[in-house]
Amino acid sequence: QVQLVEAGGGSVQAGGSLRLSCSASEYTTLKHLVGWFRQAPGKEREGVASINSIGTTTYADSVKGRFTISQDNVKEIVYLQMNSLNPEDTAVYLCAYRRITTGDVPSPSTAMGPYQYWGQGTQVTVSS
Numbered sequence: 001q002v003q004l005v006e007a008g009g010g011s012v013q014a015g016g017s018l019r020l021s022c023s024a025s026e027y028t029t030l031k032h033l034v035g036w037f038r039q040a041p042g043k044e045r046e047g048v049a050s051i052n053s054i055g056t057t058t059y060a061d062s063v064k065g066r067f068t069i070s071q072d073n074v075k076e077i078v079y080l081q082m083n084s085l086n087p088e089d090t091a092v093y094l095c096a097y098r099r100i101t102t103g104d105v106p107s108p109s110t111a112m113g114p115y116q117y118w119g120q121g122t123q124v125t126v127s128s
Contacts, residue, residue: 002026002117004095009122012085018124020080022095024117031100033114034078036069038091038124047110048093049080053100058108062088085126092121 003025012018022034035050049069051057057069068081078095096115100106106114 002097002099004097004117004119006093006095006119006122009093009124011125011127014086014126014128016085016126017081017083018085020082020093020095020122020124022078022080022097022119023076024097026099031105033098033100033106033108034069034071035096035108035110035115036078036080037094037096037110037112038089039094039121040091043091045094045112047112050108050110051078052105052108054105056108058110060110082124085124087126087128089124090126091124093124094121095119 005023008020032053036048037045038048039045048063049059049067051069051071066084071078097117098115
């Protein structure tokens with residue numbers, strides 16, 4: 001079982017920035033897929049950004065140009081830099097992880113299906 005811990009959430013005003021981090025108990029740099037998702041009250045969980053172990057990234061259209069996912073393979077942490085935040089970004093942000101043991105590294109994905117492990121989430125609140 002892989003334990004994921006998110007950090008960095010908080011409250012900011014519109015236009016502000018936050019940086020979320022995700023650390024895993026068994027993070028491996030060999031082959032993996034990490035995604036950031038968010039869930040607002042009364043709404044379905046949606047994918048925000050994803051990165052694979054070779055650094056390929058993908059983003060939801062709603063955050064392109066504002067959010068950046070990155071990974072520090074030395075510290076074994078995945079980050080989500082969020083800029084130009086607006087109230088519609090308010091949600092619980094969750095980190096998800098997939099360990100790849102065979103085959104090629106998959107393309108990054110903002111769909112929930114590929115992920116095996118999920119964190120508890122960190123709250124992001126953006127006020128107008």
